[in-house]
Amino acid sequence: MAPCEPRAWAMRMEELAEQVWMFVGEAYESVATAFIDGDDALLVDTLASTEDALRLRQALCEQRGKSVRAIVATHYMSDHLAGLPLFPQALSIAQRHYRHTFLYQNRREDAYYREPRLVFDQAMTLRWGAHELRLLHNPGKTLDHVSVDVPGADLVCAGDNIVGRIVYLSRADPMALRAAILRLRELGRGRVIGGHMGCFPAAVLEQALHYLDRLRETVVRIRATSVPTQADERITAIPIEACLAPQVQPLAFEREWHGRNLEAIVAQSVFALDAAIAAREAGA
Structure with a gap:
């Protein structure tokens, strides 16, 4: 299943299983996933704006007659929490480090914040309709990240541990992000729902790893061969095509977030430690 190209927006809805x-x-292009049990729905994430969340409520509740009874947060960043205020009776579920993530994000929207009513540490499992949902703590992009593994539907909700066929590095430890993607791969699911853009074939995990590894290698090489001011200029000019897996053509959303990665790498000295380690080992 390939991601859809950007188009004139209404709410995009797709039945996955x-x-x-x-x-x-x-x-x-924030994603929410609904699991249905009769007239009851469980949501994994709730989109990025009040307008989108209202469209979700209209499509799910008003048009299809479902009641949202539970909400699972893959992570507590505002661009996935906009629907929380619209479903005040729903049981909200998050990993124990949710508050750390909310406080240290780049663009915090306090109006979306609601304390989760159920908090867990490493894992929990619940049955919802036809499916068993396995909530697994999988820190990567954020400390509180949760993967929602759904074996019966052959899919996993990855949250922001991937962004399309790339990753987003800001405020993340790249190696923790890499480990999170490897843990997702170990689950062996055929489809991966990202926190943005939509649902992808399992190959998206290898593609995201390829992007992360090539970006790291390129930045380390630039830092090793340039003075700092020149290094920053060269880093901000790295084309996304130099980092993508073979045969992958960048979509507009991926190109935009690659640009944000380059800005973050310069501003936050991402991969500077990797470059220092590489220089030390080369001189040993």
Whole structure:
């Protein structure tokens, strides 16, 4: 299943499996996934803007007659929490480090914040309709990241541990992010729902790893062969095509977030430690 190209936006909805619906909003192409049990729905994430969340509520509750009874947060960043205020009676579920993530994000929207009513540490499992949902703590992009493994539907909700066929590095430890993707790969699911853009074939995990590794190698090489001011200029000019896996053509959203990666690498000295280690080993 390939991601859809950007187009004129309404709410994009797609049925992924029996009683599993995916919604993609306009703001940041943020994703929410609904699991259905009769007239009850469990949401994994709730989109990035109030407008998108209202469209989700209309499509799921008003048009299809479902009641949102539970909400699982893959991570507590505002661009996935906009629907929390719209479903005040729903049981909200998050990993124990949710507050750390909310406080240290780049663009915090306090109006979306609600304390989760159920908090867990490493893992929990619940049955919802036809599917068993396995909530697994998988820190990578954030300390509180949760993967939602759904074996019966052959899919896993990855949150922001991938962004399309790339990753987003800001405020993340790249090696923790890499480890999180490897843990997702070990689950062996055929489809991966990202926190943005939509649902992808399992190959997206290898593609994201390829991007991360090539970007790291390129930045380390630049830092090793340039003075700092020249290094920053060369880093901000790295084309996304130099980092993508073979046969992958960048979509507009991926190109935009690659640019944000380059800005973050310069501003936050991402991969500077890797470059220092590489220089030390070369001189040993």
